Amino acid sequence: MAKNKRTAFFISDGTGLTVEAIGHSLLAQFRDQHVEQVTLPYIDSDEKVQQALKRIEQSASESGLQPIMITSIVSDKIRLQLHKSSALMLDVFESYLTPLANLFGRDPAQSVNVSHGIADDRRYSDRIEAVHFAMDNDDGRRVREFERADVILVGVSRSGKTPTCLYLALQFGLRAANYPITEEDMDSTALPKILRPYRDKLFGLTIDPRRLMQIRQERRANSRYASMEQCEFEVRQVEQMLRRAQVPYLNATQLSVEELATRLMSQAGIERRVD
Amino acid sequence: MAKNKRTAFFISDGTGLTVEAIGHSLLAQFRDQHVEQVTLPYIDSDEKVQQALKRIEQSASESGLQPIMITSIVSDKIRLQLHKSSALMLDVFESYLTPLANLFGRDPAQSVNVSHGIADDRRYSDRIEAVHFAMDNDDGRRVREFERADVILVGVSRSGKTPTCLYLALQFGLRAANYPITEEDMDSTALPKILRPYRDKLFGLTIDPRRLMQIRQERRANSRYASMEQCEFEVRQVEQMLRRAQVPYLNATQLSVEELATRLMSQAGIERRVD
Known part of the structure; x- marks a missing residue:
């Protein structure tokens, strides 16, 4: 992690490919900013969340710049833990699950990996x-x-x-x-x-x-x-x-x-x- | 478009791969809903927006159910046109560009396709x-x-x-x-x-x-x-x-x-x- 360089973390409980793609296209709108981009996939346990948080805070203190987190985390628990960081957090599930749940009139499943077509x-x-x-x-x-x-x-x-x-x-x-x-x-x-x-x-x-x-x-x-x-x-x-x-x-x-x-x-x- | 079946449209001015991936993982949290999923890539002109809107309204009237649009549209103009539809619209750029612009202290580039690494x-x-x-x-x-x-x-x-x-x-x-x-x-x-x-x-x-x-x-x-x-x-x-x-x-x-x-x-x- 470079000094004086802001870092964007793409964090997912799955492959990370989707948040990474979102992150790339968003940051491409700010090309002159030279943001370092780091993908952290499979963040699905307390231990891994703690490691991720540590890395994020380290980037914040080394660069003196607020990190960005673009996340796709199904579990409320893990998402809340990430919220403790000092980074700007943009979570795909948080943004969109509530309007969808309202539309369907029911709660989301909250099952990690349900999205990956297991056993399909x-x-x-x-x-x-x-x-x-x-x-x-x-x-x-x-x-x-x-x-x-x-x-x-x-x-x-x-x-x-x-x-x-x-x-x-x-x-x-x-x-x-x-x-x-x-x-x-x-x-x-x-x-x-x-x-x-x-x-x-x-x-x-x-x-x-x-x-x-x-x-x-x-x-x-x-x-x-x-x-x-x-x-x-x-x-x-x-x-x-x-x-x-x-x-x-x-x-x-x-x-x-x-x-x-x-x-x-x-x-x-x-x-x-x-x- | 089946009767009594809700449709989710994944609409992009690029390949559509990212919004499609977001859509799949969001809808996977509502498996019992059997939503028909349609990707409309390269929606980057007035004519194509009109065609897309027509398709969306047709799905709304045939099914009697409000369609969903998950979109990634860089151009404000095209995004505003899509807003005219009756669908629930979840736009990745709209949700996230403002917080990022605030963080960077500058406006996004608004250039379509900048994200695709052209000539890279x-x-x-x-x-x-x-x-x-x-x-x-x-x-x-x-x-x-x-x-x-x-x-x-x-x-x-x-x-x-x-x-x-x-x-x-x-x-x-x-x-x-x-x-x-x-x-x-x-x-x-x-x-x-x-x-x-x-x-x-x-x-x-x-x-x-x-x-x-x-x-x-x-x-x-x-x-x-x-x-x-x-x-x-x-x-x-x-x-x-x-x-x-x-x-x-x-x-x-x-x-x-x-x-x-x-x-x-x-x-x-x-x-x-x-x-």
């Missing part, structure tokens, strides 16, 4: 099955399984197809395959023959040639593959191919994997398979 | 590199790269190693390899020779034999591989092996991929590589 076997199996599908169908490995795919991503090598497919599988249980458009496919701007039967499942990723060059340079520095000329040629050919075949596509240059996945679903009208 | 090239490359590492090092494929791994997951086939590795890569930029303990490794309860140099990087996954059997039955029904006897034998051997070598492990039976990843990091003291 079907959902788990579907996601895992989708992950294995994405692994097996990466890089055009098994064209014969394209029949079973929900979506088939196409684009030049290193345009972001693989991580997007895996994210679609993990987060939404979608069976996402991908097929790299390689130089052999670029003699013509017609879709490669192998893809034609699946035109309705295709979705393209394109990328700024300069960014593509950067990414490829990290992989194979000073190769022809990573040259500006080659990157420009490939991107131009693939964009023409996608437009000509009227395959929808996204430019991946400025987008995170999460954004690529959700924008693609929204643009292509693909529904998730698991919640 | 380093972070993107690290995650992508980690994803490719996980793919290349799945299923013990390239033992020679274990040297570069942050963690090596070990466990029986279908204990959840692959999705956990991919999640660690995508979410935290960690280089996660995995190695399946197969029957040949089970003659002894000593660690397989190949793993011994990396003992400090190992983390075990174990699973309830009954659940393992279910998962394997879906893959290869009625095989020896999926028999109760075989599952019990493998799990017992691997647990003995992990205990004997003092390799930390988690039981994957009741945990989601997100929980496995975050608990593992917390238990093994592994720090994320990207925020």
Whole structure:
């Protein structure tokens, strides 16, 4: 914990992923503040609360700045203990459970981890099955399984197809395959023959040639593959191919994997398979 | 939208993943309510707000029940338009930006998408590199790269190693390899020779034999591989092996991929590589 630097603690009795995401997007509105961000997951016992409180007070006294706590704590008891700290506390459950309880006319369950879909076997199996599908169908490995795919991503090598497919599988249980458009496919701007039967499942990723060059340079520095000329040629050919075949596509240059996945679903009208 | 069923809308000007996660955990506290959940991402224009409002009012009139909106909207203008709906509106930015602005003594940036790490090239490359590492090092494929791994997951086939590795890569930029303990490794309860140099990087996954059997039955029904006897034998051997070598492990039976990843990091003291 740096001196003169404020710390934001994201505290949860679960994974901490949700409060962390909330915290990131809130603090992004105050970029010039350079707040140190610390996630403390699984704070679900007296001992862990005490450790967390100690860490928070230490940051307060070392920096001389009031810490921030963004918390998602189901248990009233643990939440009250955290309230004892000197930090600014923003608790998701506290803010929203009361209005929801009023709406439903009943008290919340107060059971920790109820949110994590424990023993939700079907959902788990579907996601895992989708992950294995994405692994097996990466890089055009098994064209014969394209029949079973929900979506088939196409684009030049290193345009972001693989991580997007895996994210679609993990987060939404979608069976996402991908097929790299390689130089052999670029003699013509017609879709490669192998893809034609699946035109309705295709979705393209394109990328700024300069960014593509950067990414490829990290992989194979000073190769022809990573040259500006080659990157420009490939991107131009693939964009023409996608437009000509009227395959929808996204430019991946400025987008995170999460954004690529959700924008693609929204643009292509693909529904998730698991919640 | 079903009749007599209340709908909760998760509305965002970005991916919607954060409000969706908040919504899921809040509504999980009211399980008996059977609320239909609908995510509306990228609501960032007048036209899209109007479409969203129409959908919300339609759900209200068809069900006769007040809808819920959990929203994360940076723009004041769009937020005010949503306020016109008849739904109960819980807005993350509205609830928390004011206290944060007071603390920092300045106004929030009000820039949509600022939260998505646009053009954060380093972070993107690290995650992508980690994803490719996980793919290349799945299923013990390239033992020679274990040297570069942050963690090596070990466990029986279908204990959840692959999705956990991919999640660690995508979410935290960690280089996660995995190695399946197969029957040949089970003659002894000593660690397989190949793993011994990396003992400090190992983390075990174990699973309830009954659940393992279910998962394997879906893959290869009625095989020896999926028999109760075989599952019990493998799990017992691997647990003995992990205990004997003092390799930390988690039981994957009741945990989601997100929980496995975050608990593992917390238990093994592994720090994320990207925020």
